[in-house]
Amino acid sequence: MAGAAAGDSKPGVRKRTDLRVPDQPWGTSSPSSPSPAIVLVPPSASSSANCGAQERGQNSSPDEDGLGSHNPSKGSSRDSRSERPESNNIRVAVRIRPLNAREVSAGGPTAAAIQVCGKSVSIAKEAPNDGARGPAVTISEYLRPGRTWNFDEVYDSIDKSGTAATQEDVFEGIGVPILENALDAYNGCLFAYGQTSSGKSHSIMGDPSSGADKGVLPRACERLFDMIARKTEQLAASGTPMQTTVLASYLEIYQEKLFDLLTATRSDLQVRLHKDLGPHVPGLIQAPVASMSDVSELIDFGAKNRAVGATSMNAHSSRSHAVFTIDLHIAMAMDGGTRDLRSKVSFVDLAGSEKQKKTGATGERLQEGIAINQSLSTLSRVIQSLTGCFGKNMVVPFRDSKLTLLLKDALSGNSRTVLLACVSPAAFNLEETVSTLEFASKCKLVKTSAKQNQEDKRELIESLTAEKERIAAQLAREASMRERLQAELEKEMENARAHQIRAQNIHEEKEEIERQLGELLEAHATEKQVEEAKAKAVEQELKKRHKELEEQ
Ligand code: ADP
Ligand code: MG
Numbered sequence: 001m002a003g004a005a006a007g008d009s010k011p012g013v014r015k016r017t018d019l020r021v022p023d024q025p026w027g028t029s030s031p032s033s034p035s036p037a038i039v040l041v042p043p044s045a046s047s048s049a050n051c052g053a054q055e056r057g058q059n060s061s062p063d064e065d066g067l068g069s070h071n072p073s074k075g076s077s078r079d080s081r082s083e084r085p086e087s088n089n090i091r092v093a094v095r096i097r098p099l100n101a102r103e104v105s106a107g108g109p110t111a112a113a114i115q116v117c118g119k120s121v122s123i124a125k126e127a128p129n130d131g132a133r134g135p136a137v138t139i140s141e142y143l144r145p146g147r148t149w150n151f152d153e154v155y156d157s158i159d160k161s162g163t164a165a166t167q168e169d170v171f172e173g174i175g176v177p178i179l180e181n182a183l184d185a186y187n188g189c190l191f192a193y194g195q196t197s198s199g200k201s202h203s204i205m206g207d208p209s210s211g212a213d214k215g216v217l218p219r220a221c222e223r224l225f226d227m228i229a230r231k232t233e234q235l236a237a238s239g240t241p242m243q244t245t246v247l248a249s250y251l252e253i254y255q256e257k258l259f260d261l262l263t264a265t266r267s268d269l270q271v272r273l274h275k276d277l278g279p280h281v282p283g284l285i286q287a288p289v290a291s292m293s294d295v296s297e298l299i300d301f302g303a304k305n306r307a308v309g310a311t312s313m314n315a316h317s318s319r320s321h322a323v324f325t326i327d328l329h330i331a332m333a334m335d336g337g338t339r340d341l342r343s344k345v346s347f348v349d350l351a352g353s354e355k356q357k358k359t360g361a362t363g364e365r366l367q368e369g370i371a372i373n374q375s376l377s378t379l380s381r382v383i384q385s386l387t388g389c390f391g392k393n394m395v396v397p398f399r400d401s402k403l404t405l406l407l408k409d410a411l412s413g414n415s416r417t418v419l420l421a422c423v424s425p426a427a428f429n430l431e432e433t434v435s436t437l438e439f440a441s442k443c444k445l446v447k448t449s450a451k452q453n454q455e456d457k458r459e460l461i462e463s464l465t466a467e468k469e470r471i472a473a474q475l476a477r478e479a480s481m482r483e484r485l486q487a488e489l490e491k492e493m494e495n496a497r498a499h500q501i502r503a504q505n506i507h508e509e510k511e512e513i514e515r516q517l518g519e520l521l522e523a524h525a526t527e528k529q530v531e532e533a534k535a536k537a538v539e540q541e542l543k544k545r546h547k548e549l550e551e552q
Pocket of ligand 1: 096100194198199202203
């Protein structure tokens with residue numbers, strides 16, 4: 001992905017425009033000055049002969065402002081605290097690269113095979129029969145002149161009269177909104193799709209060391225640190241300290257093997273799905289970065305790692321998918337708490353699809369081509385499945401390739417996603433260009449559900465404080481009730497103790513009475529015995545007297 005090769009034609013004067021008048025009328029030819037197969041015409045022409053003649057394609061977009069649902073002013077506001085996911089279509093931009101040296105020297109046709117009008121691209125009325133692409137273009141439904149596709153953005157980078165869309169234009173158009181979203185706690189993904197040599201790596205990475213030619217990724221990292229510094233300064237001025245952590249990871253998928261580009265150890269890593277974090281790669285290095293020079297070091301290191309891998313496997317880096325991801329964490333101190341914002345932005349440079357017939361690949365190269373085409377065809381099946389092509393109950397085959405599993409969130413989940421479809425302007429590549437445009441217009445129908453990944457800790461603290469107060473009041477109520485119950489219990493116990501003492505006293509009194517009664521009874525019995533003895537003695541005395549009297 002790093003350091004796109006030089007040698008092909010480059011845009012000249014960098015001037016922002018995505019519209020241009022064709023140099024020559026459709027269908028004329030000039031072998032010395034080959035025209036691209038794709039040319040752009042001004043929007044005013046859409047109602048005129050040039051654009052008016054185009055049929056409205058099935059993919060007409062209601063987002064005619066070209067900002068799609070990713071326009072920050074259309075999305076949820078910066079102050080939104082909502083964590084409800086919002087439904088957005090994937091935003092699709094098309095970039096047309098300049099004719100390369102081979103195409104120029106081959107002396108391509110001047111007749112345009114495809115024409116562009118504003119934000120729509122269509123097959124030109126007069127398809128070229130230039131011989132450069134072998135047999136004449138088959139006029140089938142697939143390549144039918146007049147077929148039209150509408151996109152959110154079209155970047156014309158064909159350098160004809162100094163009006164080619166520059167790397168900066170592409171960055172400002174699709175890179176900056178992703179960054180703004182990231183600072184707003186939305187995940188983002190930019191993936192570049194297109195045939196080999198269509199300008200994917202140039203657009204994503206370009207030449208990171210060149211001011212004009214660096215791609216969206218190095219520009220985005222540079223701007224991110226600027227934006228962070230500005231925001232930190234602004235917030236500090238208003239007394240709100242902010243702390244930022246930026247982590248970067250860099251991986252490639254080559255023949256279904258996933259390698260960490262930030263380590264020299266080339267071991268095949270796995271993609272796992274986490275219910276909260278989404279797809280992630282356990283063991284992948286996430287390097288902290290604090291400045292652009294930190295990021296540049298990682299990009300260089302990754303590029304060298306890719307090159308080493310490529311040599312040992314006889315592969316060019318463009319034959320693997322490369323994913324550079326930035327994880328952003330911002331913690332802002334607020335009155336009585338903090339606000340935590342998290343986002344993840346991925347830049348995906350896909351390997352290009354290729355036709356074996358054209359490349360003439362054999363052996364290991366052919367196997368590589370088959371692996372690339374397989375993972376891209378899984379991507380294509382995922383997109384078709386997400387657009388409902390295979391019916392509603394069809395399981396989306398994310399797990400059929402590491403690439404699609406890794407991109408699961410970007411393709412249908414928590415992400416605001418942008419597809420950059422790169423195409424060649426050459427008539428020679430018309431079939432591939434149409435195939436890319438078809439894929440891109442399918443992607444426009446795919447919806448993701450991004451949500452703001454933020455946690456307002458101030459609200460959390462407030463709610464925890466309220467909860468604490470509620471619990472404290474409840475505890476106080478329970479404590480006073482416990483005290484009352486305790487007092488009542490103590491009173492009851494005192495009563496019980498008094499009762500016990502009284503019962504004890506009564507018992508003792510009873511025993512005393514019983515004892516006295518016993519004594520009385522005993523005394524009475526003794527007295528009775530004495531009386532009886534006395535009575536007996538008296539009786540005996542009487543008897544004795546009586547006997548004496550009788551004897552007398
Ligand atoms: P891909 O990654 O799609 O296989 P590259 O990005 O490597 O293709 O592009 C192939 C060649 O075309 C490179 O030499 C690159 O510098 C050049 N190129 C691609 N797009 C542009 C552009 N917009 N302007 C100038 N040169 C470009
Ligand atoms: Mg490439």
